[in-house]
Amino acid sequence: MSANRTCWQCAQSIGASLFCPHCKSLQPPPSGYYTLFGLDRKLNLNTNELQQRFYDLSRQLHPDRFMRKSEAERQYSLDASSILNDAYRALKDPVKRAQYVLSQEGFEIGEQRSKDVPPELLEEVFELNMALEEMRSGDDSARPQLESAQNNFTNTLNEVDRQLEAQFRTYDESSNREVLTRIRGTLNRRKYIQNLLDEVQDQLAVGAQ
Template identity: 50%
Template sequence: MNELCWNCGTAAPSRFCANCKALQPPAHDFFAFFDMPLVLAIDVKDLEKRFYALSRQLHPDLFSRKPAREQEYALEASAVLNDAYRTLKDPVARALYVLKQEGFDIAEQGTKDVPPELLEEVFDLNMAIEELHDGDEDARSQLASARLRFERMRDEIDSAMQTSFAAWDVAHDRVKLDEIRSQLNRRKYITNLIARTDEANVSN
């Protein structure tokens, strides 16, 4: 936010200037945009309410008779609104956003390095895919049960992440963010395995 209203010069305007009511340039930080504190364990219902309220306030039709500069801010704000909502409502996207804001490198991790505890699962999965490819229909049930196991692992990570989120919110401790980054990597690896079981079923 600017320190002075672009239109009338009043100090410290919020989203709309208290004096002249002009829309101000939007905050680009997603949490600031929604007037929310920086927390990972957000209340998604509350976020949704804020989203719909702001969608109404920022609707481009409301600005059609306003100065060009204000119309631009309205468009810019609508774009930030949609990005921010899409990102913050999804726990994985939200965590990646916070990691990036906090200076963590969130570049895609290679999926060639199998997490050691998954070596056996991945070996069995590769075998089943190969067998299915060779026409062994029994492999389908193996793939189906592997998929269920992967889904369960993903659900376990999701609940462990919720715990880490709540822990980070208390003290904003970087060690917790490191833990969350590992959870995200493991989750990504497992969702890739789920996708592989689906592809094998479709392509064979």
């Protein structure tokens, strides 16, 4: 990716380093969130380690440290700090991290057509919505039902997250695109379940007032 980068200042080879190993000048930030963090592109990340690296890099790249440096370095430190924040936000969250890797691999995330969604999932979500609507149209007596729906959705969401973690491991070991397709399917299901859970919780909050 960035194997052939050379220092803008002294023209020596720098690999993926943020600072030139020879003249120590700050380099233009590499494209790619994982490269910026100096991490292998794995879906399962140690978030403590990620956080530590984020703090270290934030310090190293902080614009205050470049006040007396060249115009170019001042600009690179601004650019790099801004990308670093985006990168940390995307990588620390498993769902956003998976979306990032999917988009890097050419999967469309935002504008999926329904043909990408398995019919069983639509069937399931439709039935769950129907059940939820029935509960809502009732009065306060629907509360126990809503609470049990809340439990069910929370459990399903936890189940989906475990499934996602397992799929992350499989992808990290195999780099198989087929697994990414499955991961996208799991993310879709997660999104639907999350929406349903939000709705139940809204409903319970209204009832509690």
